[in-house]
Amino acid sequence: MGARENQALHHADQQTQAAVRRVLVVDDSRVQRKILSASLLRWGYEVIEAGSGHEALAICKSTTIDVILSDWMMPGMTGLELCSAFRALNRESYGYFILLTSKSEKGEIARGLDAGADDFLAKPVSADELRARIVAGERILRMEAELRSKNQLVASTLTELQDVYAALDRDLAEARKVQMTLVSERQRDFGSAHIAILLRSSGHVGGDLVGYFRLNPRRLIFYAIDVSGHGVASAMLAARLAGMLTSSSPSGNFDLVVGGSSTVDAWPPELIATRLNNMMLGSMQVDQYFTCIYAEVDIVSGRVALVQAGHPYPLLLGADGVVLRIGSGGLPIGLVAGATYERVEFLMKPGDRLLLASDGLTECSNVAGAELGEEGLADYLLRNQKLHGTALLDALVWDVQTYAEDSVFGDDISAVIYEFRGGNPD
DSSP, X not given: OOHHHHHHHHHHHHHHHHHTTEEEEEOSOHHHHHHHHHHHHHTTOEEEEESSHHHHHHHHHHSOOSEEEEESXXXXXXXXXXXXXXXXXXXXXXXXEXXXXXXXXXXXXXXXXXXXXXXXXXXXXXXXXXXXXXXXXXHHHHHHHHHHHHXXXXXXXXXXXXXXXXXXXXXXXXXXHHHHHTSOOXXXXXXXXXXXXXXXXXXSSOXXXXXXXXXXXXXXXXXXXXXXXXXXXXXXXXXXXXXXXXXXXXXXXXXXXXXXXXXXXXOOHHHHHHHHHHHIIIIIOOXXXXXXEEEEEETTTOEEEEEEEBSOOOEEEOTTSOEEEOOOOOOXXXXXXXOOOOEEEEEOOTTOEEEEEOHHHHTOBOTTSOBOHHHHHHHHHHHTTTOOHHXXXXXXXXXXXXXXXXXXXXXXXXXXXXXXXXXXXX
């Protein structure tokens, strides 16, 4: 229990000890009131007397009363009616109500309980029994005060947490805007080729990343990355990788190297994967890993060289309407020290399209729990083959949402679609 809670409970106990001493004695008999009041005053309680139910109710409306000792049978307003009216008052704290009665029938006792009475004392009242019932009432009031204090503490803490959450929510909304600026323009036409990308986070920020850049007039590099986990940590690693893979300066870009005559070239895809793996397990030493596909294409010849590191298999939609699975699998980056990665090369024909999709699409499940899988994604790719670029990616997302029967994805989703047209580049 923290110091703050201890302080709150101590304060509540002090309040209880001070307030519980105010007892209202209600009886139309002045003699009975004086007998009861004498005992209560001797035990240290503050006592207020009322000669009728109406007078007692007026006192309760203007004064905080902790315990009420009321006769049952009184002219004008009975003790039962007073109890019901007392319970209907808007009070911050609980009041303990004891009915004084000569009634012993079970039906009458049940009526008293229904009206809100806490306890009963048979007349004539025994001083010892009265004190025992008052002490029992004090225990109830003390527990009620402690519970009320805890509830206030919970409510206060919840308000603070809501304020913190609102601030965090605003920060994450801004972080999402910043994260989206790390992504290249959503699509670009190079004349002989066209590329489009898709990035959607399941939360405010996510760990998926897609991007591309033109190395020279005929060489284009693009990649798809999926960092393990969700949320801020994944987004931060994705942001760092984005900075490493998109800088226009060779000194700041992880995949660029200065060659002879100061020309800028790119490391081979398989070496990029190896270097990233060494960095993750070496200098970075984080508890995360990521899957990726890194590809370099010649937008004149159609040649593609790529490396697959744990990412779902790329799908090649041929101009002839046939879908092929490309790649060799490979280990995720940042899991196994000394892992090696294999380069895959192939030639695209004019009209062919290459799709890189994250597992947020392929592992999307329907209401029966069945995953879409790569075959399901390939079917949707064929179904929408008349579409191109962002229109094709949006159609794929729509179909996957329909399959899941839910508009909200449980995972980040990202994709790249590269279309080779042939001819001369812009």
